[in-house]
Structures are given as structure tokens and as C-alpha cells.
Amino acid sequence: MRCVPADFQCRKQSFSNWKPNYILAKAFSFRLFLDSAYRYPEHDSKHDRDCCTAFHRLPTMPALWVLILTVLVWFTAKFLVIGKRQRGLPPGPPTVPILGNLHVFPTEFAHFKFTEWAKIYGEIYSLKIGPGTAVVLSSMAAVKELMERRSGSTADRPFNHMADAVAGGLNMVLAPYGEDWRVLRKAAHTILTPQASDRHLPIQKAEAYQLLYDLLVQPEGFYTHVRRYSNAVIMSVLYGKRSPRYETKEATAFFEAQHLWELALEPGAHPPVDLLPFLNYIPERWAPWKQLCKETRKRQQALYFGLLEECEARMARGVENGCFMEEVIQRQVEFGLRRDLVGYLGGVLIEGGSDTTSSFLQSLILALFAFPAVQEKAREEIDRVIGDHRMPELKDFSNLPYVRAILQETHRFRPVAPLAIPHATLQDEEYKGHLIPKGSAIFVNAWGIFHDPDVFEDPAVFNPDRFMKSEHGVKPGVDDRDYRSNFAFGSGRRICPGIHLANNSLVGTIYAGFENASSFPARRCSTR
Numbered sequence: 001m002r003c004v005p006a007d008f009q010c011r012k013q014s015f016s017n018w019k020p021n022y023i024l025a026k027a028f029s030f031r032l033f034l035d036s037a038y039r040y041p042e043h044d045s046k047h048d049r050d051c052c053t054a055f056h057r058l059p060t061m062p063a064l065w066v067l068i069l070t071v072l073v074w075f076t077a078k079f080l081v082i083g084k085r086q087r088g089l090p091p092g093p094p095t096v097p098i099l100g101n102l103h104v105f106p107t108e109f110a111h112f113k114f115t116e117w118a119k120i121y122g123e124i125y126s127l128k129i130g131p132g133t134a135v136v137l138s139s140m141a142a143v144k145e146l147m148e149r150r151s152g153s154t155a156d157r158p159f160n161h162m163a164d165a166v167a168g169g170l171n172m173v174l175a176p177y178g179e180d181w182r183v184l185r186k187a188a189h190t191i192l193t194p195q196a197s198d199r200h201l202p203i204q205k206a207e208a209y210q211l212l213y214d215l216l217v218q219p220e221g222f223y224t225h226v227r228r229y230s231n232a233v234i235m236s237v238l239y240g241k242r243s244p245r246y247e248t249k250e251a252t253a254f255f256e257a258q259h260l261w262e263l264a265l266e267p268g269a270h271p272p273v274d275l276l277p278f279l280n281y282i283p284e285r286w287a288p289w290k291q292l293c294k295e296t297r298k299r300q301q302a303l304y305f306g307l308l309e310e311c312e313a314r315m316a317r318g319v320e321n322g323c324f325m326e327e328v329i330q331r332q333v334e335f336g337l338r339r340d341l342v343g344y345l346g347g348v349l350i351e352g353g354s355d356t357t358s359s360f361l362q363s364l365i366l367a368l369f370a371f372p373a374v375q376e377k378a379r380e381e382i383d384r385v386i387g388d389h390r391m392p393e394l395k396d397f398s399n400l401p402y403v404r405a406i407l408q409e410t411h412r413f414r415p416v417a418p419l420a421i422p423h424a425t426l427q428d429e430e431y432k433g434h435l436i437p438k439g440s441a442i443f444v445n446a447w448g449i450f451h452d453p454d455v456f457e458d459p460a461v462f463n464p465d466r467f468m469k470s471e472h473g474v475k476p477g478v479d480d481r482d483y484r485s486n487f488a489f490g491s492g493r494r495i496c497p498g499i500h501l502a503n504n505s506l507v508g509t510i511y512a513g514f515e516n517a518s519s520f521p522a523r524r525c526s527t528r
């Protein structure tokens with residue numbers, strides 16, 4: 001007899017009196033079928049007989065129907081539970097099976113929707129993203145308790161497939177709370193202390209003067225001038241290499257890589273690989289998101305490691321310039337950094353320091369334009385305290401309370417990161433009777449907190465005077481013990497390590513805004 005799998009013989013025999021339990025038996029004994037078909041090429045009639053006898057020994061039809069139904073019900077129940085809000089979770093918008101709240105999850109300006117939901121569901125609510133859970137905090141009390149007091153268990157970041165495909169966990173901002181993150185963070189802290197940051201003030205001052213000049217000469221280009229400024233500061237501080245123009249080679253390479261990085265991280269712009277991991281098996285030529293990740297990774301690495309190599313070569317020639325990265329390279333062993341981590345540390349600090357500072361300054365300029373009375377009052381204060389015979393210095397800052405209030409109000413009015421960067425929980429947590437399961441993403445709704453009308457008078461108005469009246473700008477009678485002035489820089493163990501450098505940069509340029517905001521053409525300005 002030709003080699004025909006024994007089960008096939010059985011199937012042929014039973015086709016005439018076909019029974020559904022035969023198919024089920026095949027489904028359950030699929031492995032057996034493969035074994036019998038391929039492990040034993042020669043099948044004799046004895047094997048056929050054995051097989052058929054075994055087949056007839058299977059449970060009778062009613063029992064199998066019960067089994068089928070039970071299995072189907074079990075699978076359906078398991079499947080439909082995906083996306084459902086489990087008992088004990090904080091409340092939230094109604095869910096649909098499988099997706100949870102994914103279908104209503106905002107893909108842009110998420111902070112507006114999150115704040116709308118906060119008005120309905122309160123200071124803590126949950127969103128179901130398929131099987132995963134996200135929790136949104138919209139009060140300082142919740143932030144203080146969960147992000148600060150329990151920072152040890154809320155210091156993780158949610159896994160993001162796209163980020164992982166681009167940076168493989170080496171990007172400190174998005175890295176999980178593990179050993180690589182720890183050594184990166186320690187190195188960043190050591191080199192970004194207030195004293196170390198102050199050493200770089202002359203760079204910030206010189207770049208601020210160029211910014212002033214650029215704004216005077218070409219006010220309509222304020223967007224690129226401000227971006228150049230923040231990039232030039234961070235590049236000089238990190239690598240001792242400034243960006244004199246927006247089109248400088250490294251600045252252009254950074255802005256292009258950053259654009260791709262933003263596209264890669266854009267929520268909802270790519271198939272949900274985190275939710276449906278099998279999408280990962282689609283070959284690259286049919287998966288544009290994979291091509292995007294590859295290109296972003298290539299460009300980031302070319303820039304980060306190119307700059308690192310230049311720095312190393314300069315040090316080898318004995319021509320150090322005192323930049324941050326030289327210190328990192330010298331103390332690499334002490335910090336416990338591998339070379340790939342050194343390269344990524346520099347890159348992440350360019351990312352962290354460039355667009356955050358420039359977004360803040362763009363908001364400041366637009367706010368000064370939209371609220372000219374504020375600008376006038378600030379100019380009056382500067383003229384009174386400094387006069388018109390010299391440029392303002394950082395040391396003047398303590399004598400300029402209204403200018404200081406403007407910085408605080410800009411953080412409140414248009415926070416650079418209105419939802420911060422999501423954290424994730426490392427263990428189950430409980431808050432006011434609500435369960436926050438291990439692995440949940442936690443969004444701090446900074447926008448909602450800063451725009452809460454119960455806390456801030458007319459929150460949609462740019463009014464620095466509120467910070468002249470109370471330390472945190474809150475309405476009279478509001479308990480502000482849970483507030484802190486660096487809240488716009490995040491919270492807990494992941495709080496921004498670049499605060500001091502950032503503050504020096506912002507103070508250095510704030511004067512530029514007063515000098516120039518009145519000359520910007522109105523049509524270019526929007527405060528949204």
C-alpha cells in the first residue's frame with residue numbers, strides 16, 4: 001500500500017456516516033495526527049484498525065456536544081472580558097468588548113479629552129486599552145500620594161512597542177525601571193546638578209543674545225529661532241559644539257530624526273502592535289511602521305554616536321573643551337555605563353533639552369503677544385530694576401518678582417508636557433478604595449490640574465499676578481499644601497533631571513520675549 005496516513009484512511013471510511021465528533025476528535029488529536037502521518041511512513045492495516053478502534057472509544061455524541069458548548073462558552077466569556085473594566089478599578093467611560101475605551105481614546109490633544117472626563121469621573125479614573133489599564137490622575141492630592149509617596153512602585157514606564165523597536169530600551173525617557181535606566185539616571189543627575197548647570201551660563205547668555213538679534217531682525221521666524229536657540233544651548237553644553245544656524249548640519253540631523261521619532265510615537269498612527277503582537281510577524285516590506293522604526297533608529301544612532309566619536313577623538317588629541325559628555329566619558333566606568341549607553345545618554349539629553357525648552361519659549365512669546373498688558377508690566381519692572389544702560393543678568397532675577405511670576409504662569413498656562421510622560425505601576429496599588437493593578441499606565445493630567453476652575457481663577461487667562469498673590473497661584477482659600485513649583489517637570493523618581501539647566505535657559509531668554517513680542521505679526525500667532 002502507498003504511504004497514506006492512517007487517519008486519512010479512517011476519515012475516508014467515515015465520510016459516508018460523517019459525525020461532528022470526528023472533527024472534534026481530530027481537532028483535539030491534531031498532534032497525534034501529525035505524528036501518525038509523518039513519523040510512521042509505513043502504515044499497515046493493523047495501525048488502521050487500532051486507529052479506528054481508538055476513534056470508536058471516544059465519548060458519545062451528547063457528551064461531546066456539552067464539551068463543545070462548554071469550551072465555546074468559556075472562550076467567548078474569556079474573549080468578551082477583554083476590554084471590560086474589572087471590579088475595583090476606578091470608574092471611567094463605558095467600555096466595549098475587546099477594545100475597552102480604545103475606540104474613544106483621543107489621538108491628538110488628549111489632554112482636552114482627559115480633562116473633560118475628569119469633570120465627569122473625578123480626580124482618578126480608569127481607561128481600558130484592550131486588556132491593559134490606564135489610570136488618569138487629575139488632582140495634586142492623588143499625584144502626591146501615588147507618584148511621590150509611593151514613587152517606588154510608580155516609577156516604571158508602560159511598554160511601547162515602537163519605542164522599543166527604535167531605541168531597544170536605551171532611551172532613558174522611555175526605558176523601563178531597570179538597571180540600564182538606573183545607571184543612565186545616576187550619570188545624568190551627577191552631571192546636571194545646579195552647580196554644574198551654572199558653569200554653562202555663559203553659553204546660555206551668548207546664545208540668548210543671538211536669539212535676541214534673530215528675533216529683532218526676523219521676527220516672523222520666531223519658531224525656528226527659538227528652536228535653534230534651545231538646540232544650540234544643549235549641543236554646546238553636552239558636546240561643546242554649538243548650532244549657529246537652524247540649518248547647521250547636526251541641528252538639521254537632530255530635527256529630522258526627532259520628526260521621525262515623533263511620528264513613530266504618535267498614538268493611533270500605527271497598527272496596535274502592543275495589543276496585537278502577531279502584527280510583529282508581518283514582513284517589513286508590508287509594514288510601513290517597521291520601516292519608520294528602522295529609519296529613525298539609523299538616524300538617531302548616526303547622530304548620537306557620530307557626536308560621541310568626535311568628542312572621544314578630541315579628548316584623545318588632548319583638546320578637551322569642558323563639555324558634559326567629556327565628563328561622562330571620563331567617568332564611564334565609575335557610572336557603570338556601557339558604550340551604547342554613553343551614546344544614548346547624550347542623545348536623550350539633546351532630545352530632552354531641545355524641544356521642551358523651545359516649546360516653553362514659543363508659548364511664552366505667544367502669550368505675551370496675546371496678553372500685551374502682561375508684557376507692558378514686565379517691561380516696566382525690567383526698566384525700573386535694571387534701567388536701559390545694560391542687559392539683564394541672571395543675578396537680577398531675584399529682584400524681578402513679576403518676571404518670575406510670568407515663568408510660573410507660562411508653565412501653568414501651557415505646560416510643555418500636558419500629560420507628562422506616562423508612568424507604570426510595578427505592583428498592585430490601592431487609592432481611596434480603588435484598585436490600580438500592577439502594570440497599569442498612569443497619566444498625570446497636568447493640564448487638567450492647572451486648568452481646574454475650582455483651584456485657579458479664570459484658568460484660561462494668562463495672568464501672572466496670581467503667582468504674586470500666592471506661591472502656587474491658587475484662589476484664596478484653596479489648600480495648596482500638595483502643590484509644588486516644579487510640578488511642570490513631572491513627579492516621583494522620573495522627575496525631569498534637566499530642571500536646573502532648563503530653568504537657566506528659560507531665565508536667560510525671557511528678556512528676549514519682552515523686547516520682541518510686540519513686533520510679531522498677529523496672523524502668525526495662536527495661543528492654542
Ligand code: HEM
Nearest residue numbers: 173352353356357360416417421489490491494496498502
Ligand atoms: C522647559 C523645559 C523642560 C520641561 C518642562 C521638562 C519636562 C519634563 C517632564 C514633564 C518629564 C517627565 C517626568 C515624569 O515622567 O514624571 C521630563 C523627563 C525628562 N526630561 Fe525634561 N523637561 C525640560 C527640560 C529638559 C532638559 C533641558 C533636559 C536635559 C538636559 C531634560 C531631560 C529629561 C529627561 C532625560 C527625562 C526623562 C527622565 C526619566 O524618565 O527618568 N528635560 N521632562
